[in-house]
Amino acid sequence: MMENKWKLxxxxxxxxxxTKGIGKATAEELAALGATVIITARHAEDVEKQVEQLRKDGFRAYGTAADVTLESDRLKLFRFVKNTVSGLDILVNNVGTNIRKRMTDYLVEEYHHILNTNMHSNFALTQLFYPLLKASKDAAVVNVLSVAGLTHLRSGAPYGMTKAALTQLTRNLSVEWASDGIRVNxxxxxxxxxxxxxxxxxxKKYYQDILTRTPLKRLAEAEEVASAIAFLCLPAASYITGQCLAVDGGFLINGF
Ligand SMILES: NC(=O)c1ccc[n+]([C@@H]2O[C@H](COP(=O)([O-])OP(=O)(O)OC[C@H]3O[C@@H](n4cnc5c(N)ncnc54)[C@H](OP(=O)(O)O)[C@@H]3O)[C@@H](O)[C@H]2O)c1
Structure with a gap:
């Protein structure tokens, strides 16, 4: 019983x-915990490679290429999941991008690209997969946000705006979907x-500035973020919903 709390x-x-970064590490972590994982990203060859690698490592993995900013691709992804594994218990909304500029320098297309990739696609995809998550009766959604949604960073206003909006989406859905057995963190x-x-x-100067602001004096490895995501998906986190866990080496609480 105790052991099962730490398994998927x-x-x-x-x-x-x-296929890269935090998402790749997360899929690997969830697979290692026992889950069947669906790999997706825009580049089909990267998806195939990652599925192949996971299978070689003895895990259950499937994959399909999709651009989450396109409705047609989101529908394709939904059909793929429904037809391949029939249900869904865990959705990790990890896709995100950024263009770093001062507010007055953004082109309208750049602004829309950041909002579409980070925010609208997350909303639409979560909405689309709701029936499958509800049918699971014990589902978890984890949104990958950023400390940029909680405080000012030198990474541009639109990025921070999208991550802050997703913090609130997380809170709203955690209440709205609690009775469906869906936790949202x-x-x-x-x-x-x-x-x-x-x-x-x-x-080098920017890197040094980051270290100066970080109590643990180093950057995170993708695997360290993946562990936090995986924890929120586990039965061990069954009473946790509506929360945003900072994986930041102490950055946010580092006052003077
Ligand atoms: N790295 C950091 O320091 C950091 C800090 C705070 C928060 N985050 C957040 O963590 C998340 C992951 O970041 P990361 O650093 O791991 O990113 P990354 O290294 O750029 O990897 C992004 C992944 O998403 C895929 N992708 C990008 N756009 C896509 C789209 N429109 N549709 C489908 N797939 C798409 C990429 O593959 P394709 O190119 O093949 O599509 C790739 O697999 C993001 O939400 C980011 O904002 C990152």
């Missing part, structure tokens, strides 16, 4: 953006070593 055997999980990472921030971290 028999569960099915969809992780968006699961979030994680808010601080700088994590992934392709998303690879270029930015080449700036």
């Amino acid at each position: 055997n028999g569960k099915t999980a969809l992780v968006t953006g699961s 979030a994680v808010a990472p601080w700088y994590t070593k992934t392709p998303l921030v690879e270029q930015l971290l080449k700036d």
Whole structure:
């Protein structure tokens, strides 16, 4: 009984953006805990490679390419999940992007791209998968947010806006869907070593500034964020809903 609290055997999980970075590490962690995982991202060859690797490692994995910003692809993904594994117990909304600028420099297309990728796609996908999550009777949604949605960062206003909005979506859905047996939580990472921030971290001064603000004096590994996401999906977290867990090396509480 105690052991089962820390296992996801028999569960099915969809992780968006699961070919790189935090999403990839999360899919691997959920698979290692016993879940059947659905891999998805825009590049089909990366999806195939990741599914192959997971299967080689002895895990149950399926995958299909989809751009979560496109309604047609979201529907394709939904049909794939329904036809391949029939139900869904875990949805990790991980896809996110950024363009770093000062507010007055954003082109309207850039602004819409950030909102569509980070926020609208999350809302639409979660809405789409609701019937499957409800049918599970014991489901978990985890939204991958950012400390940028909780405080000012030098990463641009639209990114922070989308992550803050998703914090509230997490709270609203946790109450609205509690009676359906769906828990809804979030994680808010601080700088994590992934392709998303690879270029930015080449700036030595910027990197040093990050370390100066971080009590643990290092960046997160994608696997460390994945562990927090996986915890929120486990039966061990059965009484936790509506929360946003910062995975930030102490950044948020680091006053002077
Ligand atoms: N890394 C950090 O420091 C950090 C800090 C705080 C929060 N976060 C958040 O953590 C999440 C993951 O970030 P990451 O750093 O792991 O990102 P990443 O390294 O850029 O990986 C993003 C993943 O999402 C996929 N993807 C991107 N756009 C997509 C779309 N429109 N449709 C479907 N798949 C898409 C990518 O594959 P394709 O290119 O093939 O689509 C890739 O698999 C994001 O929400 C980000 O905001 C990251």
